[in-house]
Amino acid sequence: MNTSHQTWIDRIQSLEVSKPIRIMNVCGGHERRISLSGMRSVLPEKVEIIPGPGCPVCVCPEETLHQAIRIGLDHDVTVLTFGDMLYVPTNAPKNEPRSLHQARIAGADIRPIASPQEAVSVARAEQDKYVVFLVAGFETTMAPIAAMLMEGIPDNLLLLLAARLTQPAVRMLLSTGQAAFDALIAPGHVATIMGPEEWKFVVNDHNMPAAIAGFTSGGLLAAIYSVLRQTIEHKPFLDNCYTQLVRPRGNALARRWLNETMNIVPAAWRGIGIIPDSGYNLRATWQHHDARHIFPAEDGSRRRAGQMPPGCDCSEVLLGKLYPDQCRLYGKACLPRNPVGPCMVSEEGACRIWWNSGRRSSGCSE
Template identity: 60%
Template sequence: MSLTAQQWLQQIHTLDLPERVRIMNVCGGHERSITMAGLRTALPSNIELIPGPGCPVCVCPEEDVYDAIQLALNENIILVAFGDMLRVPVNAPKGDIRSLEQARAAGADIRPIASPVEAVKIATEHTERTVVFFAAGFETTTAPVAGMLAAGVPDNMQLLLSARLTWPAVAMLLDSEQAGFDALVAPGHVATIMGPEEWQFVVDKHKLPTAVAGFSPESLLAAIYSTLRQHIEGRPFLDNCYPEVVKPGGNTSARKILDEVMEVTDANWRGVGVIPDSGFQLKGEYAAFDARRHFMLCQDAHRKRAGEMPPGCECARVVLGKIYPNACRLYGSACTPRNPIGPCMVSDEGACRIWWSGGLREPAGHESVNKVHS
């Protein structure tokens, strides 16, 4: 019989833990569950749970958001995007339009959607205009987008794709001189699509305990317990703590469609830089739906701070697990959900937004800035 969250906590508290164990939880959904359930305060104080790079809105290149804004303002199109993307700010001079939300207020036809099905419906209802679907996301979101294209879309639809794979960012961190964590809780929804085997490299190459988790406190605590046991015993392995959904090999149909429609390429992550083999692009016959080709989009070399975070924003360090959200100097003062400066305060999967929603409203003192790596 499965253990309750309270029982898992009791099991964890019985462990003979070292002075400090740092566990990275990759997924923004995991971070939301951890924060809202108060798991950090319930766990022993020597266990640190570090938010990782699993927020697609946070890492979406600034220049992709800028391109979407310019298309919506300057072309006779309907632009559709997942709701969180509308509030992501770009680096623009004061007084200029800095988000899709502001472009919409200025008269651009921009519509928030929740699924690719809605994008197809809008394109079908407005055949006289081009509909550009600004699709940002990780594997879980990208697979339905690929399915949409494979099933066939109206001729008036174009795709501004900004899709990323999750594991290469973790690989980059582990290949760096300071990984900053001792164990990994891997994202259950990504493993559902791609298979848990994608995370085997963490064990094989880096000898770190790894567990795939779902989004309930029970599944997360089971994964935390597993990685702690592995760490104590010095016996790292890949544990699947979400077996009711995550199966060996993942979702073969979704992976087949992804392989048919898209190919993996080097990709830029906002504030981080280019990570090899970390993005998707359309391939073959589907390249005809690429909005970058259709509208001949090219980056403006004269844009200052293009691709970077806004001045003073430390979202990139938060995403990479270098600092906690409230260690950013803007957190809770200049940057709030009502007035987000950086993308981590926009999305429900952004660590800054999650911590704020969880009740932590004040920035940390200067002495806490480097807590993650102290």
């Protein structure tokens, strides 16, 4: 074990944790590091780490995903998206393709890509038809999308945006007064773009300890130690434990490009509902690249449109109300090779992460 890691573990274990403390992380990368490293096993018995809404694939609106499937099947277009999105199930009728992968098998031209630059390259190579890029992601995904727009994109490249902002989801959880956590670990990659300041509301409005963390075990242990000490001493503040990259006000150029290309709007989160000021859409200058203007959405009459699949508790997992292995379908009907809910699909989904880390039964110990 890294010496610095052991130092943080020793500091954490030396704290007098006299009552349960629940710490939420809202980043799939954080949850993956915590789970796969076995970090929970070295924490005091009364400390819980709760995964929250940190998976953009998981919260992508079901109706938007279904729209992308129908666009690919019903029109002579190429549909592009990031790889994890191919396998997320929708609530389509049993006799229809339920995922982009199944639609691809059925004959639709649907392709996984790894970067916005690939979307531009495909559109330039296929200028005789529309190329629709389904974009799911948080702020760190949208910054390169904004840069792509600012640099100029082919006329035939359309964007079907399902991107979300992280902070409004946490604000929504805290505004209910029934948040299932006592302290917050904020995502370092988002703070790198947007700045640490947007997380001050956790402390200022809710008197809750908070720390921004990077993605190493040492960085996460430092953030855990910080919020535990803040809680024990009753002195909450926002601690930046990712000073290597997180600077005041974030990345000025990325924020400017986001502001020039995108509006911030109310947006649907799958299984959760509409969260104010939590989504992106294109500003008027770029609306001719909005796939929704060319291919209108369905009428909404489809059964269970917008919802999680029957029996799936992904929304409760995303809200921090259940651990992944407490879902009714986890490890039974829902497995990585046959996912029912989106949280078992993505490498940033809590259910997939817990399964990959060896969790097979309910409980919160590792």
